[in-house]
Amino acid sequence: MDPAGTWASLNWITVAHVRQVCQREFGVQPRFDREISFRFVRRALTDPSFQRRHGVVMRRRAAALDATGLIALAKAVPAIAQPAMSCRLAACVAAASSHGANHVWRQSGAASPTRRR
Numbered sequence: 001m002d003p004a005g006t007w008a009s010l011n012w013i014t015v016a017h018v019r020q021v022c023q024r025e026f027g028v029q030p031r032f033d034r035e036i037s038f039r040f041v042r043r044a045l046t047d048p049s050f051q052r053r054h055g056v057v058m059r060r061r062a063a064a065l066d067a068t069g070l071i072a073l074a075k076a077v078p079a080i081a082q083p084a085m086s087c088r089l090a091a092c093v094a095a096a097s098s099h100g101a102n103h104v105w106r107q108s109g110a111a112s113p114t115r116r117r
Contacts, residue, residue, distance in 0.1 A: 018030050031089075034077065036084050038075045041074055042062075044061075045062050
């Protein structure tokens with residue numbers, strides 16, 4: 001295992017870059033999951049495997065957020081400020097109808113959560 005090489009090879013993407021590439025290259029609009037951090041905090045409270053990997057400090061911080069009710073604020077954090085990213089891609093497709101074109105959004109599957117800076 002080469003931690004320094006792994007760190008150097010990580011692809012540090014941003015919400016702005018994903019938006020730009022999706023719109024420019026593919027003509028699709030990414031829909032970012034604003035609840036990804038909320039789910040990570042919840043997982044720190046409920047998943048023993050996650051707790052073992054991330055340690056007691058993470059569990060205690062998650063428990064404090066939960067006890068104070070501040071955990072709900074994690075849902076309000078804009079995608080650009082989240083420590084992880086998850087998004088779906090949606091393309092607007094014009095569908096013919098008797099009253100002209102209707103716009104229909106077609107979505108792809110969710111992209112895997114990706115760590116970013």
